[in-house]
Amino acid sequence: MxxxxxxxxxxxxxxxxxxxxxxxxxxxxxxxxxxxxxxxxxxxxxxxxxxxxxxxxxxxxxxxxxxxxxxxxxxxxxxxxxxxxxxxxxxxxxxxxxxxxxxxxxxxxxxxxxxxxxxxxxxxxxxxxxxxxxxxxxxxxxxxxxxxxxxxxxxxxxxxxxxxxxxxxxxKVDLAGLPEPDFSVLPLAPYAAVPWGVGVETKRGCALSCLYCPYGFLNGRAYRKKDPKRVAESLYRLEHEQGLSRFTFLDSVFNVPAEHAKNVMRAMIARGVGLSWSAWFTERGLDREFLELARDAGCDTVIFSPDAYGESALKKLGKAVTVAEINAAYGLVRDMGCFEVSYNFFKNPPGQTLFAAAGMLAFLFRAKRQMGRRAHFEINTLRVEPHTALAELAAREGLIEPGADLLAPVTYSQQKTLYLDKFFNLLLRAAGK
CATH class of the missing domain: 3.40.50.2300 (Response regulator)
Known part of the structure; x- marks a missing residue:
């Protein structure tokens, strides 16, 4: 055929x-x-x-x-x-x-x-x-x-x-029985010009329970991990046979499970992979030893998605992280001096407070002052997607009908703090976003 x-x-x-x-x-x-x-x-x-x-x-x-x-x-x-x-x-x-x-x-x-x-x-x-x-x-x-x-x-x-x-x-398919992706089907050059344009996965599935995320539906809650040596070999070939210089890990969260991620990075070092890369990390459990291994394996950009900066919002978003852990992880990447760091937050998630929003802005300004061009931020809107706990919350709050297909986008903003949504929109518009 x-x-x-x-x-x-x-x-x-x-x-x-x-x-x-x-x-x-x-x-x-x-x-x-x-x-x-x-x-x-x-x-x-x-x-x-x-x-x-x-x-x-x-x-x-x-x-x-x-x-x-x-x-x-x-x-x-x-x-x-x-x-x-x-x-x-x-x-x-x-x-x-x-x-x-x-x-x-x-x-x-x-x-x-x-x-x-x-x-x-x-x-x-x-x-x-x-x-x-x-x-x-x-x-x-x-x-x-x-x-x-x-x-x-x-x-x-x-x-x-x-x-x-x-x-x-x-x-869900067994990754061990699948061949590696055939990256020769399209030229890499147009995508390699984008820092995150070429992605590689080490596993599928996510055991975390973020309120808004459909990954559990799409990929399952159980981790299906690739052989670290197989990942390293695929990366080595991308570098030496197709001229790739950098990539991003596609895993929903790279450093969970931590031991598998460590084994992937050790295999990359042992195979002599010389690529630069980025990945999504969770702050919980992140330590200097892990980050030093990531640095040695070629990581130059750490991406965090804490989504909120207050304990109430973090809890309601289902984030397995605290404000103290956000601050501790930031201190690690700042002090090591070898990483760029990106943060994603939501403007007005459930559980948001004026105090937490002000704390988030203070955190962003502090990071920008201390890290300069190495610090990057996105402040986003929550889209309600099917097969998520956020869709259930939106239905309970009367924002959508139960079972709505949500093909037409519906955004979520906590009603009692809608002024924060408007404030951040003005701020983002002023910044050209």
Missing amino acids: RVLLVQSWLGGDGPPVYPVGLACLAASLPGHAVACFDPNVAAEPMAELAAKVRAFAPDVVGVSLRNIDSTNTRVNVSYLPPFGAVLETVRRDFSGPLVVGGSGFSMFAARIMETHPAIDYGVYLEGELSFAALIDALAAGEQGDPAAVPSVYVRDADGAARLTSPAAPGG
Whole structure:
């Protein structure tokens, strides 16, 4: 089978990020002719996509919808119109099976299947095994049965979409049985120019319980860890065979579990990986020994997402961290002098107080004064997403109807401190954000 994999277009919003999902799918399709296209690095996205469809003449087209919108930014940008343009462009020159997957699709799968009849099949949640099985079923022609493939949306005779049986318990694949992503399917250069443009994962799953986060739904609560030596070997090849100079770890939180992260970094050092990298860290349990190992393994940027700076808000957000731990971790990265540090906070989360908001601003000003250009900050809006505890809270507070699909963005701001939301919006607008 000739399979064309396409990353959905973002309409020109933001810098390009390497579509690791496509690289994972391509690696899982041995025996098939696979090509990839990313309109986000094309000069004329839809014209070049149409040309790719005509030139490659695929038997199946798969489209990855990673993000629905810009999520937490002050001004929300929807990626659904560009996604629709991708489907329309593919359909002009292609009448075969059109498959959609990706994390954004999985969050809103039933609604997207309903509103986009051009889609024939939808791959739900992690797609390496189910997409490969679907391709095999389609390749078998009349002998194949796509409806027998687990974790796939199919259409009945009347066009209605339905989900086949779930995959393995929880629908999560065993990473040990998967090949490494095939990073050769697209040139790295357009993405390598962005500090976080190329991502590598060491595990999937997250045992943390942040109120707003859908990772537990998408990737499960149990950690599925890759062999550290395998991660190091993949990085070594990216550096020496494809000329990569820096990357970011895609793990939701890199330093949990800490011992696995340490083993990954030790394996990188032993293999002679010379790449610079960034990762998301939690402040809890972070110590100088870990950071020294990270430094020796090439880490130059530490990213924290405490989200709040008051005990009440931290507790209501489900953050496994305290203000004291935020301060202690900051002191470590500041005093070592070898890291850039980035912080993400929310403007007006549940549990927010005027005192905590003032403390957060004081913390940011202090960090900027002490670290200068090495300190970076984002102050974001909470988007309510399905399959999260925040959606349940928003329903209890009457912000949304229970079971709302939330495809159209809904933001959360604590009602009794709405003035803080307005204040931060003015501050961000003045800063050009």
